Amino acid sequence: MALPKRSEDYSSWYNDLVKQADLAENSPIRGCMVIKPYGYTIWEKMQAELDKRFKETGHTNAYFPLFIPKSFLSKEAQHVEGFAKECAVVTHYRLKNAEDGSGVVVDPSAKLEEELIVRPTSETVIWSTYKNWIQSYRDLPLLVNQWANVVRWEMRTRLFLRTTEFLWQEGHTAHATKQEAIEETEQMLNVYAEFAQNILAIPVVKGVKTANERFAGAEETYCIEAMMQDGKALQAGTSHFLGQNFAKAFDVKFAKKEGGLEFVWGTSWGVSTRLMGALIMAHSDDQGLVLPPKLAPIQVVIVPIFKKEEELAAISELAAEWVKELRAKGISVKYDNSDKYTPGYKFAEYELKGIPVRVAIGPRDLQNGTAEIARRDTREKFTVDSSLLTEKIPSLLDEIQQNIYQKALDFQKQNTHEVNAYEEFKKVMNNGGFALAHWDGTPETEEKIKQETKATIRCIPLDAANEEGKCIYSGKPSNRRVLFAVAY
Amino acid sequence: MALPKRSEDYSSWYNDLVKQADLAENSPIRGCMVIKPYGYTIWEKMQAELDKRFKETGHTNAYFPLFIPKSFLSKEAQHVEGFAKECAVVTHYRLKNAEDGSGVVVDPSAKLEEELIVRPTSETVIWSTYKNWIQSYRDLPLLVNQWANVVRWEMRTRLFLRTTEFLWQEGHTAHATKQEAIEETEQMLNVYAEFAQNILAIPVVKGVKTANERFAGAEETYCIEAMMQDGKALQAGTSHFLGQNFAKAFDVKFAKKEGGLEFVWGTSWGVSTRLMGALIMAHSDDQGLVLPPKLAPIQVVIVPIFKKEEELAAISELAAEWVKELRAKGISVKYDNSDKYTPGYKFAEYELKGIPVRVAIGPRDLQNGTAEIARRDTREKFTVDSSLLTEKIPSLLDEIQQNIYQKALDFQKQNTHEVNAYEEFKKVMNNGGFALAHWDGTPETEEKIKQETKATIRCIPLDAANEEGKCIYSGKPSNRRVLFAVAY
Numbered sequence: 002m003a004l005p006k007r008s009e010d011y012s013s014w015y016n017d018l019v020k021q022a023d024l025a026e027n028s029p030i031r032g033c034m035v036i037k038p039y040g041y042t043i044w045e046k047m048q049a050e051l052d053k054r055f056k057e058t059g060h061t062n063a064y065f066p067l068f069i070p071k072s073f074l075s076k077e078a079q080h081v082e083g084f085a086k087e088c089a090v091v092t093h094y095r096l097k098n099a100e101d102g103s104g105v106v107v108d109p110s111a112k113l114e115e116e117l118i119v120r121p122t123s124e125t126v127i128w129s130t131y132k133n134w135i136q137s138y139r140d141l142p143l144l145v146n147q148w149a150n151v152v153r154w155e156m157r158t159r160l161f162l163r164t165t166e167f168l169w170q171e172g173h174t175a176h177a178t179k180q181e182a183i184e185e186t187e188q189m190l191n192v193y194a195e196f197a198q199n200i201l202a203i204p205v206v207k208g209v210k211t212a213n214e215r216f217a218g219a220e221e222t223y224c225i226e227a228m229m230q231d232g233k234a235l236q237a238g239t240s241h242f243l244g245q246n247f248a249k250a251f252d253v254k255f256a257k258k259e260g261g262l263e264f265v266w267g268t269s270w271g272v273s274t275r276l277m278g279a280l281i282m283a284h285s286d287d288q289g290l291v292l293p294p295k296l297a298p299i300q301v302v303i304v305p306i307f308k309k310e311e312e313l314a315a316i317s318e319l320a321a322e323w324v325k326e327l328r329a330k331g332i333s334v335k336y337d338n339s340d341k342y343t344p345g346y347k348f349a350e351y352e353l354k355g356i357p358v359r360v361a362i363g364p365r366d367l368q369n370g371t372a373e374i375a376r377r378d379t380r381e382k383f384t385v386d387s388s389l390l391t392e393k394i395p396s397l398l399d400e401i402q403q404n405i406y407q408k409a410l411d412f413q414k415q416n417t418h419e420v421n422a423y424e425e426f427k428k429v430m431n432n433g434g435f436a437l438a439h440w441d442g443t444p445e446t447e448e449k450i451k452q453e454t455k456a457t458i459r460c461i462p463l464d465a466a467n468e469e470g471k472c473i474y475s476g477k478p479s480n481r482r483v484l485f486a487v488a489y
Numbered sequence: 490m491a492l493p494k495r496s497e498d499y500s501s502w503y504n505d506l507v508k509q510a511d512l513a514e515n516s517p518i519r520g521c522m523v524i525k526p527y528g529y530t531i532w533e534k535m536q537a538e539l540d541k542r543f544k545e546t547g548h549t550n551a552y553f554p555l556f557i558p559k560s561f562l563s564k565e566a567q568h569v570e571g572f573a574k575e576c577a578v579v580t581h582y583r584l585k586n587a588e589d590g591s592g593v594v595v596d597p598s599a600k601l602e603e604e605l606i607v608r609p610t611s612e613t614v615i616w617s618t619y620k621n622w623i624q625s626y627r628d629l630p631l632l633v634n635q636w637a638n639v640v641r642w643e644m645r646t647r648l649f650l651r652t653t654e655f656l657w658q659e660g661h662t663a664h665a666t667k668q669e670a671i672e673e674t675e676q677m678l679n680v681y682a683e684f685a686q687n688i689l690a691i692p693v694v695k696g697v698k699t700a701n702e703r704f705a706g707a708e709e710t711y712c713i714e715a716m717m718q719d720g721k722a723l724q725a726g727t728s729h730f731l732g733q734n735f736a737k738a739f740d741v742k743f744a745k746k747e748g749g750l751e752f753v754w755g756t757s758w759g760v761s762t763r764l765m766g767a768l769i770m771a772h773s774d775d776q777g778l779v780l781p782p783k784l785a786p787i788q789v790v791i792v793p794i795f796k797k798e799e800e801l802a803a804i805s806e807l808a809a810e811w812v813k814e815l816r817a818k819g820i821s822v823k824y825d826n827s828d829k830y831t832p833g834y835k836f837a838e839y840e841l842k843g844i845p846v847r848v849a850i851g852p853r854d855l856q857n858g859t860a861e862i863a864r865r866d867t868r869e870k871f872t873v874d875s876s877l878l879t880e881k882i883p884s885l886l887d888e889i890q891q892n893i894y895q896k897a898l899d900f901q902k903q904n905t906h907e908v909n910a911y912e913e914f915k916k917v918m919n920n921g922g923f924a925l926a927h928w929d930g931t932p933e934t935e936e937k938i939k940q941e942t943k944a945t946i947r948c949i950p951l952d953a954a955n956e957e958g959k960c961i962y963s964g965k966p967s968n969r970r971v972l973f974a975v976a977y
Contacts, residue, residue: 028618029561030605033554035618038633041551063529066521067607067638067654068577071584073517075592085593089556090581091607092595094642096559096573104563105573107580107604116595117518119555119579119607130516130523139829145526150555150638154582166555341627 006287011231015282019160022290022353024277032158032165039354040277042298044168047276048148050200050295051170054192060144060172065126067150068117073125077250080124083217087154089119089165119152124218124243124269127173128251135175135265137256142185143175151273161278162235162489169273175265177255179244182266183221186242189270190223193238201276202293202406203227203283204413205237206435206484208460213444216269220244226459226484228413229282232433234459234486237279240270278489283409284378290355291378293405294398301327301334301394302356306344306363313338316362319387323360326391332398352377357401358394362387378405419482423473426485430456435486437462439479441472450474450485459484494775499719503770507648510778510841512765520646520653527842528765530786532656535764536636538688538783539658542680548632548660553614555638556605561613565738568612571705575642577607577653607640612706612731612757615661616739623663623753625744630673631663639761649766650723650977657761663753665743667732670754671709674730677758678711681726689764690781690894691715691771692901693725694923694972696948701932704757708732714947714972716901717770720921722947722974725767731755766977771897772866778843779866781893782886789815789822789882790844794832794851801826804850807875811848814879820886840865845889846882850875866893907970911961914973918944923974925950927967929960938962938973947972 004021005013019025024040036044052062074085095111098104120126127145134140148170158164172189176182190207197205205225215222219241227237245264248254254262284291294300303323305316320336327334337347344361351359359375366372372390375382378401385393416434420426429436431454440446440458451457465481472479492509493501507513512528515521524532540550562573583599586592608614615633622628636658646652660677664670678695685693693713703710707729715725736742736752743753772779782788791811793804808824815822825835832849839847847863854860860878863870866889873881904922908914917924919942928934928946939945953969960967 026618026621028554028614030554030556030558030614033556035554036552038549038551042549044552045550061526061530062533063526064524064532064656066516066518066523067640068518068521070518071593074584081593085584087583089579089605090584090595091577092580093578095575096562096578096606105559105569107578117577118584126516126518130514133514152555168552 004287004289007230014287015278016160018281018285018289022355024281024290025160027160030165032155034160034164034166036168036274039298043280043292043296044274044277046296046298047200048170051192051196051272052148054196055146055170055172058144058188058192060146060174062147063145064147064149065123065130067120069120069123069126071116071118073129074118076125077218077246079246080218080250084121084153085118087156088121089152089154091117091119120149121151121153122269122271123147123149123151123171124173124247125251128247128253128267131173131175131265132251132253135253135255138177138258141175141177141255141265142181144172144185145174146170146172159278161274161281164274167274169271171269171271174268175248175253176268177257177263177266179266182244182268183242186221186223186240186268186270189268190225190238190240193240193270193272194225197225197227197237198406200293200295201237201280201283202295202402202409203237203279204406204410206460206462207464208462208484210239210460211444211447211458211483213447214457216241218243218246219269220246224460226486227279227283228409228416228435228486229279229489230412231282232416232435232486234435234488235275235279235282236459236488237276238270238272241268243267243269284405285355288380289353291405292355292357294357294402297355297357298333299335299354299356300332300398301358301360302351303334303336303360303362304344304347304351305336305338306361308364312364312367315364315367319362319367323391327394330391330395332394348375358397360390376401378408420473421470426456426473427454430454430485430487433487435459435484437482438473438485439470439481440483441475441477441479443475446472446474455487456485457488459486459488492775492777495718502775503766504648506769506773506777510843512769512778513648515648518653520643522648522652522654524656524762527786531768531780531784532762532765534784534786535688536658539680539684539760540636542684543634543658543660546632546676546680548634548662550635551633552635552637553611553618555608557608557611557614559604559606561617562606564613565706565734567734568706568738572609572641573606575644576609577640577642579605579607608637609639609641610757610759611635611637611639611659612661612735613739616735616741616755619661619663619753620739620741623741623743626665626746629663629665629743629753630669632660632673633662634658634660647766649762649769652762655762657759659757659759662756663736663741664756665745665751665754667754670732670756671730674709674711674728674756674758677756678713678726678728681728681758681760682713685713685715685725686894688781688783689725689768689771690783690890690897691725691767692894692898694948694950695952696950696972698727698948699932699935699946699971701935702945704729706731706734707757708734712948714974715767715771716897716904716923716974717767717977718900719770720904720923720974722923722976723763723767723770724947724976725764726758726760728758729756731757772893773843776868777841779893780843780845782845782890785843785845786821787823787842787844788820788886789846789848790839791822791824791848791850792832792835792839793824793826794849796852800852800855803852803855807850807855811879815882818879818883820882836863845886848878864889866896908961909958914944914961915942918942918973918975921975923947923972925970926961926973927958927969928971929963929965929967931963934960934962943975944973945976947974947976
């Protein structure tokens with residue numbers, strides 16, 4: 002079934018693509034998705050790349066409980082406001098057979114004394130544990146990450162972008178000094194940005210959130226913001242400087258080297274399966290997924306075109322050699338000699354799935370010593386000398402990775418505007434895109450702009466230059482531009 | 490703090506070891522553990538080895554929801570009996586501020602229409618999804634695995650062995666024929682057994698469970714059973730042939746190649762963080778953990794012994810060379826030149842943590858061109874020519890891996906007895922060990938033996954020979970021996 006065109010119905014295009022490309026689907030449980038094998042394989046590749054970077058920067062993984070006692074949430078005043086409201090609450094620990102034989106019912110005698118919350122994020126349970134792990138400066142820094150599922154009860158959900166349950170990683174670190182904690186926060190933001198650029202092939206704007214958009218319990222929230230093809234922003238990762246807020250809430254102090262006790266400084270940082278949504282929306286086209294080679298479960302597919310068995314045999318012999326050589330170079334390759342589907346059907350299917358390079362070879366190619374290569378990103382086709390095929394593919398994959406990034410970067414630049422008047426601002430927000438504009442620094446103005454245009458301040462870019470100007474809304478003075486967009 | 494001796498208090502030895510070696514600890518949430526970084530790193534290594542084997546046998550990973558609608562559990566009659574009883578039940582989706590300002594309380598207006606169960610296992614939600622994925626024989630076999638957390642509300646918990654929340658993998662496959670599903674069940678049992686032997690270094694008995702011990706909803710449960718150092722059995726993995734039970738419960742049919750519709754045949758199979766308990770209890774000693782090199786987060790530690798800074802400098806230079814050479818061979822190595830602790834303290838710490846090989850080098854070694862190697866498994870020490878050190882270590886690690894396995898195998902053999910009389914049986918069960926004995930095949934006898942001795946039939950070994958005999962309890966005829974033990 003053909004996908005809707007992006008230009009006609011971006012939202013349906015996205016939903017249909019996620020389903021048709023076998024990435025994910027809705028489950029019978031409201032707001033929870035099933036991540037299908039093809040989608041999960043892409044997520045595993047993201048995980049491996051991120052995990053490598055976390056370990057290279059000195060972090061180790063651990064695992065903390067799924068459940069959080071209700072009282073823990075209340076210990077940090079901001080945090081409970083942000084997270085206690087929409088969450089899954091476990092109240093009982095047993096079912097029993099219904100007396101009328103109709104199935105099972107909750108056993109009222111198995112009511113928990115204190116309700117448990119399915120973790121929406123783990124700061125509270127982790128800092129309650131850190132209290133036992135940290136006594137002295139010798140125990141610091143503590144650099145821990147967790148790969149886990151979390152639950153936030155969302156009213157309106159969309160596959161990958163906003164789901165009640167999602168998968169993520171959450172880093173939680175503890176430090177002896179404020180400076181060191183801020184450096185950690187910034188380091189992890191840079192890890193995310195580098196990963197976005199080099200692996201997801203998505204350019205991002207690094208910045209800090211305004212107070213309105215800050216993580217509940219953080220002193221400062223850093224973020225990376227990516228532009229989707231409809232010009233909307235997607236927050237692709239956050240890194241929080243927690244100050245001493247959670248250390249104070251859970252009484253985590255350490256003996257300083259120079260004597261005396263001090264509260265520990267904290268950070269937390271995370272990315273989630275939302276990145277799958279970013280990946281899909283940043284690059285894909287009306288024919289289907291476009292995957293950067295570094296995340297493609299299959300990088301190269303070889304499709305034989307044949308009528309007679311002996312033609313297939315000759316092609317298969319050559320293809321087997323290619324498969325061997327490409328795998329030796331660390332390239333994942335599939336030879337699809339199935340006779341269930343026609344080559345045309347296969348071509349469409351592999352386009353839909355975003356396989357970066359397709360090689361087609363038929364009897365005439367065999368005679369001529371050639372093969373046809375099709376690039377998924379540009380949809381160009383060209384003929385190569387078959388003896389050079391395996392030599393050319395690694396650099397072609399690099400070129401595709403680079404091209405996908407460049408295309409997204411060009412798009413981002415073309416659709417980011419310096420805006421100096423509110424009318425102009427509204428036009429940009431309406432058409433889709435990022436606006437760099439002056440803002441008077443008040444939450445009130447931020448809120449009014451949001452109500453009138455749906456745009457929010459995505460971040461105060463880290464690289465924003467000092468520049469005197471006037472707030473586009475209130476006309477009050479401002480000394481640098483902030484980034485506005487309508488966001489997912 | 491010294492560990493209790495295994496011979497004096499095996500149970501405290503285990504609990505203390507898990508905590509002191511930084512593997513896991515209890516959390517503030519009843520029955521839920523925190524898996525600490527060192528313990529989690531070992532689990533990650535297990536995961537990587539298992540995941541590789543699953544992929545080599547054609548499986549891919551996916552992810553299904555954490556929550557299961559209450560009604561799903563009731564769809565398979567046996568399954569609901571086994572799993573609905575002790576589980577975490579989500580009844581509400583929102584908290585609100587308490588009117589008295591004391592924190593947050595459950596919002597009674599946010600009651601779910603149907604309660605959600607935190608998955609104790611995922612057959613029901615997965616088969617409800619498979620209904621959409623399977624229409625024809627072309628969609629089969631479907632070979633999917635999931636790495637996930639599950640929750641079973643346990644009354645008595647022990648770190649790793651029995652916890653309310655635990656981590657595991659659950660494979661769920663669907664097949665066109667009974668024969669193929671049985672072959673899959675057996676294949677995965679063999680994958681588990683090979684992993685236990687070659688990676689965990691634990692010999693296992695492969696067998697099938699009696700009806701009493703079968704998975705709720707399975708036609709046949711295969712298992713691997715391992716012997717711990719106290720002679721008790723630990724079920725280390727199970728693989729279930731589900732017949733068409735879940736296909737029937739969720740109406741999953743496929744169009745056969747030869748025409749007509751048939752219910753799909755299923756399997757499921759899993760291992761969990763329980764394997765951490767098996768690993769610890771199978772090999773460790775009164776000094777601490779003993780880790781097979783293939784699972785050790787650090788395989789080799791180098792400890793310098795020095796008084797003067799120039800001695801340390803000379804040792805560090807040599808050690809840097811060793812570290813480089815060992816890493817090039819794929820060996821994980823740590824050079825511990827910290828001056829926070831004495832060499833003696835470090836030795837004890839690395840023994841406790843189970844590092845397979847410790848290298849010590851002091852000024853006299855430097856002069857003599859030697860180094861001292863200590864094996865964790867045998868606690869032997871010997872001097873080597875320092876120029877040959879990095880050459881010898883890979884084969885030493887192999888030897889240690891093999892020796893740990895052999896030791897466990899010898900122990901298992903010495904403590905497995907063919908028993909022909911009930912008095913003798915009771916003695917064996919009392920002393921600890923496995924008994925191979927005749928059983929009349931009835932659940933009643935099995936249950937009585939359990940009540941009188943705490944021993945259960947761990948399995949009917951796959952390699953049990955046909956042998957005429959009489960049940961040790963009832964005296965009734967039997968045609969093969971089954972494996973009894975007191976189990977964890």
